[in-house]
Amino acid sequence: MAKRRTKLQMLQTAPPSAQAAQTAESVRLEFLDYLRGECHLAENTIAAYGRDMTRFVQWLGQRRFEQITVDDLTHFMGVLHQEGLAPTSVSRCVVTTRMFFKYLQLEGRVQQNPAELLAAQKLWERIPGVLSAAQVETLLHAPRKTDRFWQRDRALLEVLYATGCRASEVCGLQMRNLHFDQRHLKCTGKGGKQRMVPLGMPAISAVQQYIDQLRGTLAGRTTPSPSHVFLSRTGKPLDRIQLWRLVKRYTRRVGITRNVSPHSLRHSFATHLLAGGADLRQVQEMLGHANIQTTQIYTHVEHSRLKKVHNQFHPRA
Template sequence: MAKRRTKLQLMQESGPPEKPSHSADTIREEFLNYLRGECHLADNTIEAYGRDLNRFIGWVGKRRLDSIRVGDLTQFMGTLSEAGLAPASVSRAVVAIRTFFKYLQLEGTVSENPAELLAAQKMWQRMPGVLSQRQVDQFLRAPRRSDAFWLRDVAMLEVLYATGCRASEVCSLRVRDLSLDQKHLKCTGKGGKQRMVPIGNRAIAAIERYCEQLRGELAAKPPHPPDELFLSRSGRALDRIQLWRLVKHYAKRVGIDSGISPHSLRHSFATHLLAGGADLRQVQEMLGHASIQTTQIYTHVEHSRLKRVHQQYHPRA
């Protein structure tokens, strides 16, 4: 009777197993899981990288990923610009493709990373939309007592401008994150990173009025009281789309440009701080930027302030 061979002996006799062929959909999902599980990126960033990867995979077609060279990637980025994508979107796509090839290299799918040599476009070739201080005042006064949820809306708009928080951060803000007596709140940003953000007297007063007069009524509607600070008419947490629509609604009411969005208040927050003489590192910390290079897009305002000082005081200006 022949001796039974072990599983290890069978594997040794048959040689190493062939690598399973991965479809584009499988590679995409595994990459997104890598971003989520190992890179701990925010959901919005993962979603954006997924769109960038869809464009890239569609452009690559049936070509092997290990045959892609830096010249090919440069050509792909050129197609994005020709398609009308904003410089910031093209720059993000560069980062997404770099990260994707880094992942492929870690997985052994490619031996070299051609995306390391990929030149990124200059970030923010146009200045971000910023409201003047007069426009901010008009905008924050836009909600009227006749509006059904004006107390909530006033508090929400005040928080957006007072803290410079992203729309998603404001929507996820919980009551227990507030430390109004100490004039700050705890914000959860990209990748679950938390930071303490100062908040001013006007925003504090608006939050207190909203909590005392309206929030309890809204929170009583669902079966379980929600933790979030800003609630919709149904008593559930306000989402980013609802917040975006409210900002658009109030901007239109006071005649502000239709391109204004919740992010415009974040831009205005940073711009006005720098114009007032704030240190760039301090603004970086308040905005929750991982890199100071991202915060530097606002320094054009600081330069304009220095230009005014020069014109006012220099004898040869």
């Protein structure tokens, strides 16, 4: 049986016109198809990796993939940092680049993988912004009865903090996945993975009030009737941008000036659990992290808070 030729070998024997057609952009698109078809990543993750790859292709210019060294990649990460890209975004670029060069190896386009030696992700991390328990409490009561959709908005904020779910998970929450009698909900996370997350009584009460008083009205504004829990004013499922704007509006209302997003409530959820003595593995399970190293960043958050308290109040600090 004939041995399968790699794409690199086929390109080397192809006419010049065919070689020219195989641009860095086309390889980028093939890589995204690989993430979708072979790795089964979530569409939001693929979109983020796509943005990273667009930056990489622009930086690459006329250079060939096989010419890139680890020093080149380190310089690329430094350029992103100098351009003001958020540390968390630079950190994700490290992951994207590693995956991309692994893909190039699998396809036979490169022999070596310089991204394996790329500086560790922790060099680009920063401790996520976390709200205090008092700030969270104030934010949860920010929606007023004079607001048009206050029942929905209060329920949204309660669920974000009570569960630590991602914005996309809350927006995608289905009515059939609410289990008030068992005090939990089932959400669908990255890669289509589902998990059960406990739901406290304040959140249950807020969601039940929203369902009883408002959701039916919103659902009646579109056909067919939507299965999602949280709906927009037109009756369609609420999207992440709308949720982000709602959180921004209510943080401004209560005077929280720091940069707060729906993800800030996820950070606060994890940090407050660990501060209360929760086991790291349990928090990992509730957050839906595949790797416990991702969860461990919240231990750094808690340690930094304790250090601040120590420095402020201990006489020998």
